[in-house]
Amino acid sequence: MNHQLFADIYDEHAHAVFAHAVRMTGDRAGAEDIVSLTFLEAWRLRDTLDGVTSLRAWLFGVATNVIRNTRRAARRHREAMTRLPPPEAAPDVAEAVVSRLADSAEAAAALAVLGRLRRADREVLLLHVWSGLSHEEVARACGVPAGTVRSRLSRARARLRVLVAAHLAQSPSRGQLPAPRPAREGNL
Numbered sequence: 001m002n003h004q005l006f007a008d009i010y011d012e013h014a015h016a017v018f019a020h021a022v023r024m025t026g027d028r029a030g031a032e033d034i035v036s037l038t039f040l041e042a043w044r045l046r047d048t049l050d051g052v053t054s055l056r057a058w059l060f061g062v063a064t065n066v067i068r069n070t071r072r073a074a075r076r077h078r079e080a081m082t083r084l085p086p087p088e089a090a091p092d093v094a095e096a097v098v099s100r101l102a103d104s105a106e107a108a109a110a111l112a113v114l115g116r117l118r119r120a121d122r123e124v125l126l127l128h129v130w131s132g133l134s135h136e137e138v139a140r141a142c143g144v145p146a147g148t149v150r151s152r153l154s155r156a157r158a159r160l161r162v163l164v165a166a167h168l169a170q171s172p173s174r175g176q177l178p179a180p181r182p183a184r185e186g187n188l
Helices: 003-025 028-044 046-051 055-083 093-116 119-130 135-142 146-170
Strands: none
Touching (some): 093 146, 119 135
């Protein structure tokens, strides 16, 4: 079958196949897809048209099979989707923002009071916590035993917690955003 003959069959029967698909599905947009799939399948089966006496009836049969296959695929998809675990709840963005504000306030307070630690304790804390060195690496860098590093680190952390808490308690705007400045007249 040549392309022009098949185009003529499409022109003659596409509207009837569309009406059949709308009646079967009740969905005009879905019916358009059914018509496309029906004529795609008809093109694939074009070599079997020699024994067909009624093209319209044959096309309706192909369309009916396409509708069945489409429904079966949609049902299988729905069933597969029900077997999937439910999506995880999205984290509350407000909690993350508040957490970052609190973390940045604590980090600012830690930086503000870091100078109040003993020099040796401060060095060990900075090398281990902020530079990521192991206890042994800090010991080599400072020229002290690893046990000394551990005790200095423990002392520095405890002292830093106390100093940060005191600094945050003294700060009047803990956890708050700065108040917006009033606009001056003539300035945007």
